[in-house]
Amino acid sequence: MEDVAFWVLAVAAVASGVAVFVVDSMARATFALLASFLCVGAELLLIDLHYLGVLVILMMIMEMLVMAVFMVMYMMNPAGLMPMTMLHNTRGALAISGGAFVVLAAGIFTVPWPERAGRPPRDPTLALGESVMGPKMLVMMVIGIAILATMIATVVLATHRGRYDRDGAP
Amino acid sequence: MVEVVVLGMLAVAAASLNGAFAGRPAEPFQEAARLLTLQRRRTARADVLLTRIGVVSLPLAAALAALVVPFGDRAAVGSGVGVVWFNAMEVVAWGAVWLAGWGVNSAFGLVGGYRFLAQGLAYELPHMFALITAALAAHSLDLRIIGEAQGGLWFAVWMPAAFAVYLVSALAMAFWGPFGHPVGGDAAGGVLAELSGPDRLVFLAGRYGLLTVAAAVAVPLFLGGGAGPWLPAWLWSPVKTCAVLALLVWTRRRFPVLRMDRAMTVAWTVLIPATVLQMLVVAIVVV
The missing domain is CATH 1.10.287 (Helix Hairpins)
Structure with a gap:
């Protein structure tokens, strides 16, 4: 099934x-x-x-x-x-995508895949949370703040409205 | 599966209640019969496939979200990540509304679809923070466990900001009442402008379904789940759902429609800081 x-x-x-x-x-x-x-x-x-x-x-x-x-x-x-x-530059795109496919497919067959070690955890969500937020806590926090700051900064730069001319009034 | 059926009936009741506020409780049934017998209005060069996908996926998303809603401690599907599943299914509404607005090839429908996306970007972040706050306090993403974690004090009492934001975003995700701008009269009905006959019926049913599911999820998140005196837990959940749903339906005739750019300003300058502070307080208390 x-x-x-x-x-x-x-x-x-x-x-x-x-x-x-x-x-x-x-x-x-x-x-x-x-x-x-x-x-x-x-x-x-x-x-x-x-x-x-x-x-x-x-x-x-x-x-x-x-x-x-x-x-x-x-x-x-x-x-x-x-x-x-959706197709542009068909010949070049075909060469690039064909090449990428060949490289990736070759990788599948040539890479020595590791044997499975250990068993799946009882609660994968908890395990994921601990592995992301445990040792990598600082990195994830910094990235989170950076993404939020980028979003707000982009919006502020993109909008033509200031904080004193709301609703489009000049 | 009983839970999903009951929520479906509550959605019909919500439509009837909305009619009752205007003095005509039977109005939705008459309207449904009228729409079923009405021939579809066709627009020139419409993308019928995309329109249909959009129209059908709205009630489908509501039904799928209803799968994880617990009555007492029983849900149709006992998912360990119910909160995330509910969130994912209500976001389907973004796609549904945009597709229904885009597909009919009408300027008003298109305007409505884009309005809903803008509104979505406004309500979604505060909404997610409110969901996370409740999950954080209960140490779980399972709606049943969150409901049971409120033995002493309902989350609505000691995290009022998160609860209020949740109710506001429930209105916004169903583009209801003050957040009805995507189907606003100023754009000739927006997304609904060119939907006619059965399409319109299914779409509107989906909107009531979404409103009902949002009300039902508020119960395990903030209102103690099935906790309450005298009545059994499986009955308390729908009773509380009815109360929240009635409140949500009532807002429609009480508040004016909010333009989505103003909703955006309020969401980013008031709601997001409020929910982040609320989460900080809850995190400090819990941990």
Whole structure:
């Protein structure tokens, strides 16, 4: 049963990944990519990493919706419902992606994979939290603050409104 | 599964209550019958597939979120990460509303969809902080355990800021009442402008479903779960849910609609600092 679910999700993930480059609308491409990510999140749920799986689903939905805004905004025809193509510089892209695929596939077969050591923890969420926030606490805190500061700074720089001209009044 | 069905019935009751505030409690049923028999209005070069996905995923997300809502200590799916699952499912509304607004190829629908995304960015961070605060105090992401952890004192009492922010974000995620700007009358109904017939019915049902689930999750998070005198725990949860839901529905006729850029200002300058301070206080008390 789990094997069937794994293969269905795996094929769906790859298929919707392919769909990103086949469809002719930016909105469809965005949501095909989202569907691919959601399949990957569901794969994580299958191997009992519940927290990580749900987190991937949560973050990918939010991220892709924000992405949708930017992808549509930077398009050549922002209407988006008009036909467009995701393929540019097809020959170069084919060479690069083919090369990357060959390198990665070769890596799979040539790397000596380590044998499994230990067993999965009883509560993977707790184990994850301790390994991230235990020894790496300082790094994670600094990164968290840095990301928040970057977000606020970007918004402040991007908006033309100051703090005294709210609601667009000059 | 009983829990999900009960929440579905509460969603219908919420629609009826909203009608009752206008003096017509049967209005949603009449409207539902009318929409079911109405032919769909078609717009030129609409993206039908995306519209349908958006319309259907709103009630679907509400139902999936309802899976982890506990009545007493029983939920349809006993998940150890119920809080995160609920959060993930209510974020599906972002996609649903944007798709429904985008797909119909109408300027008003598009405006509504983008408004909801902006509103989402405003409410989501304070909302997440409020969720985390309750989870932090109970040392768990499991809604059942959070509900049981409030034996002495309900979280609503000693973390009022988080509770208030949660209620506000519950309204915002269902674009209800003061946060109804994405479907605002100033944009001819926004996302709802071009949805007609069964599409409109399913979408509106999804919105009531989302509002109901948000009210139901407030109970284990802040209102002691199934705790209470005389009645059994499985009954207290829906009773409290009804009370929260009635409060949320009531806001619609009590408060004016807030523009989403103003909601954004309030969210980032008031709600986020308030929830962060609340979390700091809770963290110090708990640890």
